[in-house]
Amino acid sequence: AQRVTQPEKLLSVFKGAPVELKCNYSYSGSPELFWYVQYSRQRLQLLLRHISRESIKGFTADLNKGETSFHLKKPFAQEEDSAMYYCALYNTDKLIFGTGTRLQVFP
Amino acid sequence: DGGITQSPKYLFRKEGQNVTLSCEQNLNHDAMYWYRQDPGQGLRLIYYSQIVNDFQKGDIAEGYSVSREKKESFPLTVTSAQKNPTAFYLCASKQGLGYAEAFFGQGTRLTVV
Numbered sequence: 001a002q003r004v005t006q007p008e009k010l011l012s013v014f015k016g017a018p019v020e021l022k023c024n025y026s027y028s029g030s031p032e033l034f035w036y037v038q039y040s041r042q043r044l045q046l047l048l049r050h051i052s053r054e055s056i057k058g059f060t061a062d063l064n065k066g067e068t069s070f071h072l073k074k075p076f077a078q079e080e081d082s083a084m085y086y087c088a089l090y091n092t093d094k095l096i097f098g099t100g101t102r103l104q105v106f107p
Numbered sequence: 108d109g110g111i112t113q114s115p116k117y118l119f120r121k122e123g124q125n126v127t128l129s130c131e132q133n134l135n136h137d138a139m140y141w142y143r144q145d146p147g148q149g150l151r152l153i154y155y156s157q158i159v160n161d162f163q164k165g166d167i168a169e170g171y172s173v174s175r176e177k178k179e180s181f182p183l184t185v186t187s188a189q190k191n192p193t194a195f196y197l198c199a200s201k202q203g204l205g206y207a208e209a210f211f212g213q214g215t216r217l218t219v220v
Contacts, residue, residue, distance in 0.1 A: 009147060032205040044150075044197065044211040051206045086149060090205050093157050094165070095140060099149035 002027045004089050006098035013077050014106050021072040021101045023061075023087030032090040033070040035061055036097070039083045047072075047085070057081070077105045110134065113198050113212035120185070120192070120219050128183045128215045130198035139181035140199040140209070143167060150197065156181055157203060185217060193219045 003026045035047040048056045050063040061072045082105045087098040111132040120126045138157050142150040152165030156175040170189025185192045201209040
């Protein structure tokens with residue numbers, strides 16, 4: 001069965017520190033993977049997707065098929081990065097999410 | 108103004124009553140999804156639909172029902188059979204392509220009183 005695992009419920013860092021939000025998935029095929037973000041009082045929105053291999057707001061994520069991981073990274077965290085982050089996997093027709101990680105960036 | 112709209116924002120229901128949550132999109136998206144969001148449990152998939160007049164159960168479909176009579180509408184009914192209906196419900200839509208972005212509504216908070 002497809003599954004997305006985010007082991008950390010909460011990640012707290014100081015401004016300027018590096019950030020890594022972990023995501024592991026279980027899926028037998030070639031997955032489409034995403035990171036979605038929910039800022040306070042805003043809608044859930046797409047941050048980035050693995051197929052684009054892009055950097056958005058300084059965040060990057062690399063798909064590692066050997067480790068079945070899609071960790072989200074940013075070298076220098078900003079206070080405005082504080083939000084709820086969800087890793088998601090799309091297969092055939094289902095879009096499933098992990099349990100989310102709350103990132104708190106302190107000044 | 109294009110987007111996906113959920114209504115109402117807050118909903119109160121007495122135990123034993125069915126209630127229907129609305130989700131409408133004007134993005135011309137084929138696929139629509141309903142999720143339940145509970146603290147610490149992330150987004151759990153209730154039902155999804157890839158095309159009009161067709162839908163599939165997600166991971167937690169028991170106690171819920173849906174319909175997809177129009178492309179732009181995907182209402183969710185929370186029935187009295189749902190044991191713990193108090194939650195935040197999110198609707199999403201996307202194009203059918205795997206890498207396409209999903210767009211989310213603002214959500215409906217349902218409280219059983």
